[in-house]
Amino acid sequence: MSILEKVKALVHHEAPGAPLELDDIQATVLFDRPDPYFGTHVLLRFDSAAGGRALLGSLAPHVRSAADARDNTEAWIAVALSHAGLRALALDEALLASFPAAFSAGMAARADRLQDTGPNAPETWEAPFAGGQVHLAVSIFAPDEASWQAAMATAREQFASMRDVTVLASHDFGAQPDSRNAFGYRDNISNPAIEGGTADTWPGQGRPIKAGEFILGYPGEAGVPLAQPGTESEPLGRNGSYVVLRKYHTDVAGFNRFLREHGGDADGQELLAAKLVGRWRSGAPLTLAPERDDAALGKDRQRNNDFTYEDDQEGLKVPHGCHMRRMNPRDSKLAILTDVNLHRLSRRSTTFGPPYDPNLLEDDGAERGLFFIGLSAKAAETMEFMQQEWINHGNFIDLGEERDPLVGQQPDGATFTLPERPVRRRIHGIHSFCTLRGGEYLFMPGLRALRRLGGLDG
Template sequence: MSITDRVDLELDDIQSGVLHERPSPYVGTYLLLRIDDRAAGRELVRRLIPLVDTGRPALDPVHGAWITVAFTYQGLAALGVPHESLDSFAPEFRQGMAARAAQLGDVGDSGPANWEEPLGSGDVHVAIAAISGDADRLRALVERARRADEGLAGVEMIWQQDCYQLPTGRTSFGFRDGIGQPAVEGSGLPSTNPKEEPIKAGEIILGYPDETGELPPMPAPEVLGRNGTYVVFRKLHTRVAAYRQYLRQKAASRADEALLGAKMVGRWQSGAPLALSPDQDDPGLGADPHRRNDFGYADDPRGFKCPAGAHARRANPRDALDDDGGVNVRLHRMIRRGTSYGPALPEGVLEDDGADRGIIFVFAGASLKRQFEFVKTQWLKDGIFIGAPAEKDPLVGPNDSSGAFTIPTTPIRRRLQQLPPFVVTRGGEYCFAPSLRAMRWLAQLDT
């Protein structure tokens, strides 16, 4: 029996967007809706069910289009989910992202007071993500999704964000993204990292054993919780000009700029990891989906190849913590989805043009606290686990121009000082993506 056959996931009941990668290239749209009338909200759910793919996307992954539907705590309450069921959800989900902003490091410019309306307001009840490899098919699917609330006076679409893969195929900072996703046991999708076995299904999908061998806490009744997953949705504005200016100021040459950027991220812009190519970019390595993920950090404990504080190493330390008293990295693995929005800042431009650009970050997993919040607060926001308590993630951390980033070199380490914030949170929500059975249960509620 193969590793991926050890558990039978009920793929026909699991929303496909949870387990499967977006296409490349891609176009997408995020819609947020508010439910003002319980009956209308249930009818909306009933109309959305036929639009949701399960398991593997049923359509051609290059030209097809599919949606994922999720609900906030307030959304489930607006649908009339009984109080005993609402109370069975994770405390973090019930509180919502805005209430936990300070703990997450969303303060100052990133604080809820500065978030884009209606994010974090309590008015967001339903979140719909539509993704496709073809613009025409996306438009057709989004139109069908928008028509789902047609004639429903008690449902209103309150926010829309379009996204697309930039012409470079990279993020607004210029780096290849989406590398290093874990394979999920039972999904049928192979791991791109031969050094990492697929993680247990219960780490991502509720109702299955997780890495501890136990069933993670699940909302009640079982029909509501099983085959569902928690989803984190965040709009992150990227200060690309500030990032380029900082590298230009700190680097001795253009080659040094590229090296400093790679040291901060943990990969070269092509996607080639420093762990395998520490001295120069290797585009061929970066383009190979298997080779670029076939590495660990245990052979580089002091970070001479890839600094321990680099973004990619912080977000997934891999085997670097295997000998570090009781830290099981697999308990903090998660599915990450990132889509770009806004225009690219032209290559070489160092001045901000005022455009809103950035990343729509989406997380999927069985535990908001142990996965997303742990990584965000303990690994990205704090440096204790790498022996540098005052250092935050140099790229996405809540820096305030007072922090530093250490690059181990011989004979003397290099320290980048006065790191400004390069990423600003524009808002976000904690959501729950239910199974198809759960969506039918929601549509048929009679409370």
């Protein structure tokens, strides 16, 4: 065992930290969305500090805590604010200055670090993202349509009764067969386990990651808590988390054409689709089903994430550059030494638009895509690292300039490498299948902090 491995082992096996204050943590931080799921994202602007505080005060009693979210059988509301939203509440400058630089600047201002250029540049974003107007994001998650509509009715009542608050946009999501995304893949299978959390854990998640990597106020992997925003008189950070919100349009027709052009017959096309992602559309991982899909495996939570890359270091089953292996390299041997657990996000992504149609070959004008939602105690830093190193580059896996085949922005002449024997195969002409329509960095406060922001007792 190397010195680095010994040090990491000591850190990883230290005594657990203080119990999590579940009643003060928003449910979305620790619990996956339901499966199946329905919901709506609502984006709002505060037109006065009083209006913003009044809205937060009215929403706070309806925001579900992690202590009440165990069974995922009821709808819940989650809220998160941008730095512009906090400023619109007329908070003290010292408090505003205590937030991290990336969050304070906002996602559009960090476009260079996120490599959001060309079609992904902020100048191309949809309203309301383009103008930095988003002050508050309210998300409603529900396991069925009836509870979703009931939760939406509650939310609409709160919005309608507020003065000096503007609803900028409302986006419904979910209701896809088998919770699949716009490309037809079962989604949201692999998420990190968080130490001290009470959500179900599944084989293959690996050891629980220190809570401080996801929730402010607790020790992280380095053994100490990350810096928290707030002041002595206004402690806003504890039990909060940061959120990356990115809305993507998906080019399903272009994806289907690419498979037909390079995959051969129907079986070959599905195999190529699996190689691009690392899983078959059912969710079955290529590590466990390398030659053909296995639908029963794909929907079995006890098995569909229970694997490593120990016996596939060459990438013959799962290409090094596929989407899944880039986003979580697990025990892959990387060309650039990286502690994968320091670069994880809890994903709460949601799909919108019509179900996947394998016969769609021309753009039908429908709005379809994904709201990528990732949470951690350093979400902006993690997202910028992933965009620079894992999504839009390949050095860490010895693939040079090759990019993520699903969400990377592909330059002209881009390739995707399939390790094969005796010689690897490179597929030319891969292009961008996801285009960014907008996004923002958000802060998801603990419930006591949310009540204080809303003018209620903490």
